[in-house]
Amino acid sequence: MSNPLDLPLDPHMPRLAQRPRSATALALGAAALTLCAATASSTLVQWARVRNALRAGPGKQAEAHDAPEPASTPSMRLLLVGDSAALGVGADGPRHSLAGLIAADFPDAEVRNLARSGAMLTDVHAQLQAAGTGFDVAVIVAGGNDILRRRRMAQIARDADAVMADLAPRARTVVWLGVANMGLAPLFVPPWSWWVSARVRRARPLFAAAALRHGVCYLDFFREARDDVFSRDPLRYFAADGIHPSSSTYRHCYEVLRGKLD
Template sequence: MLYPLSTLALGPILIGQGHYVRRITPRLPEPEGEREGVTGHGPELRLLIVGDSAAAGVGVTNQSEALAGCLAAQLGQRFRLHWRLIAETGRTSGDVLRALVQEPESRFDVVLVSIGVNDVTGRTRDRPWLKHLDELSGQLADRFSAQLVLFTAIPPMHLFPALPQPLRWYLGLRARQLNGLLEDFCRHRAGTRFLSVGFPLEPGFMAADGFHPGANAYRIWAEHSARAICELAQTTAR
C-alpha cells in the first residue's frame, strides 16, 4: 500500500528528479573484452550469465574486472569452465526473457541472473515480475538444461549515491518489494536460488556514475556467486 500511495503523493517530485538524474548522470559504456571462453582445469562446468548492465559489467573498463571475468577466474581454479555472457544495458526481466528466446538451445549447468534494477525504474508490476521469473526459470531449465538458476538480489537502491531524496527512498522501497517476491519465488521453485550479496555501497565500491558496481563490488559479487556454485557442485557430487 505504501508504494502506490507514495507514487500518488510524490509523483511530480519523482518525475522531476528522474529527469534530472538521467540528465546529469554519466552514461558509462559496457566494458571491452571477451564474453565467452574456456578456462581452468578440473571437472567440466558450463556457466551462463544473463541480465542487465550490471551483468554486462558497466562500471569497469574490461570484462576481466567485471562479474563475468572475476567469476570465470575464480571458478577456473576448480573447474574446466565453459562460460558465456548474454547481457545488455537497460534490460528488464521481460527484455532478458525475450533476448533468450532468440538464442539457440544450448546446455549450461548453472545460470547466474542479474535483473531487477530496470524493473524498479520501469515500474514493472508484481504480477508481470513473477510471470517473468517463472518463464525465465522454465526457459533456462528447458532450453538451456540449467540445473541451477541463481537470481542475484536487486541491490539496495536506497543507498545509491546517484539518486537524490525522495527518489532514492522511493526506488529503494520498490527494490525491497521486488526482492521479497524474488526470494519467495526461489524458496518455492525447484532449481532456483536467491543470492544476496552484501557488498558495501561506499565510494570505493561504486562506479563513477554512483549507480553501477565498481571493480571491488564485482569481485565481491563473484566471490559470493562462486561460493554458491561450488556448494552445488559438492552436493551433486555426493
C-alpha cells in the same frame, strides 16, 4: 437576501464586508506553490540523471563483456543473462566483471554472457532463446530495471515467474543475484531514494518466491541502510555514474556466488 432564521432585517444594517486574506494564509499559499515547483524541478533533475546514467551503460559494453574463449573441451559450461550488472558495466575492465572473475577462477570453463544493458525481466527471454540448453550453471542478474521503470508489482511477479520457468531447465544449477538496496546509491536523493528503496523492498519477496518455486538459488543482496555494505563506502562500491557497481562490488558479489559454482 433570504432570511432562513425568519428574523426581521434592519435595512440600515451594513452588510458584512469580505474579510481580507491574512498574511499567514498568503504566506502558506506561496510556500505551497514554491514547494510544488521545487518538487517538480527536483523530479525532472533526478530522472534526467537516472536516464543519462542508464543510457551510458551500452557504451561501456566493450569494456566488460564475454570472458576469453575456453579450451576446446570445457570443464564447465556457464551462462550469464540479465542486465548491465550481468554484463559488467561499471567495472574497470573485462577481468573485473562477473564473467571475467569466473573465467579467472575456472580457466577451462566456457563462460557465455548474453546480458544486455537496460534489460528487464521480459528481455531475458530473448537472451535465453539465443542461449540454448545443457549448461552446468546459469547466473541471472535482473530486476533492477523493472523497479526503476515503474513496472507494476503484479507484472513484476508474473515476469519473474515466467523467466524462472524458462531458465531453470537450461542448467543443473541456477543462481539469481538479487537486487541490492538501489535507493542507497549516490545517484538518488530524497525523497526519490526513499521511493526506490520502497520499490525494491516490495519486489524482493516476489523475486525470492519465484526462484523458490522453480528450484533456483536466490542470493539476497538487499540490506537496510544500517546494514548495507555498499553505501558505507560509496567511492569504493559504486562506479562514477553513481548507480552501477564498481569492480569492488563485482568482487564482493562474486565471492558470495563462488560457493555456488563449486
